Amino acid sequence: MNYSRTDRWAQFESLPRPLTGHFSTPPNLVFPGRHRHAWGQLSYATEGYLQVWTPDARFIALPQRGVWIPPGILHRVRRTSNAVVRSLYLDTQVFGLQWDHCCVLSISPLMHELIREFCTLPLDYDESGRHGRLVQVLVDQLSDCSEAGLILPWPSDPQLRRICLRMQHHPSTEFSLEDLSASLGVSTKTLTRRFQQETGLGFRLWRQRARLIHALPLLERGDRITDVALACGYESLSSFIAIFREHTGVTPGEFARGVFDT
Known part of the structure; x- marks a missing residue:
């Protein structure tokens, strides 16, 4: 056939x-x-x-x-x-x-x-x-x-999904663990435990990965690295570059130019 x-x-x-x-x-x-x-x-x-x-x-x-x-x-x-x-x-x-x-x-x-x-x-x-x-x-x-x-694990719990969607749609906003806990009416300890159980990641690491994923299409279309860092909630360019390289193996500039280690 x-x-x-x-x-x-x-x-x-x-x-x-x-x-x-x-x-x-x-x-x-x-x-x-x-x-x-x-x-x-x-x-x-x-x-x-x-x-x-x-x-x-x-x-x-x-x-x-x-x-x-x-x-x-x-x-x-x-x-x-x-x-x-x-x-x-x-x-x-x-x-x-x-x-x-x-x-x-x-x-x-x-x-x-x-x-x-x-x-x-x-x-x-x-x-x-x-x-x-x-x-x-x-x-x-x-x-x-x-x-x-x-990898960005996604929680199944409806309350945590809403929180993750907020952070995904507004990566430049500095959502604190305390503010999010208060919005759910739970302690920061409880929210931290639930987040770990649902995603296998800590709250800050999850937010970090979500921001990096948001950065990828911005870099691909040629936005300035400084502007991308700010759009992803990083006030320090050096911090953004270091975290980006830690997770991807390349700097934001190398990613934008298509330069990857073999």
């Missing part, structure tokens, strides 16, 4: 091969809204970057990072306007991959080249020849990928 790369993946009931590759560039694909599928997926941007949103978290995949999405997970993919996205779709049972949670994976230079090559193959590639051997190497490399990336 011949499959077109322009087909909507939602139309597939099963994969044409246990491992299937797909690539897209900005002019020729509109990502669907929230959806789920019966196979695992690795979304990887060889240019630009992407975000994967699930009900539980936001996963940010900068260059040299990919997002693993297990079967059955409701998700939405958001990407930059210049992103070139290459995705792997896997039958996890065939390959024995038991990853049951979304995560950001570190993509090695070898894995990068393997993904680029594999995603150029026809969907009905020959599994018994060299393409089948490439599949095995690719799966072996994927299984060795380590988790590393920017």
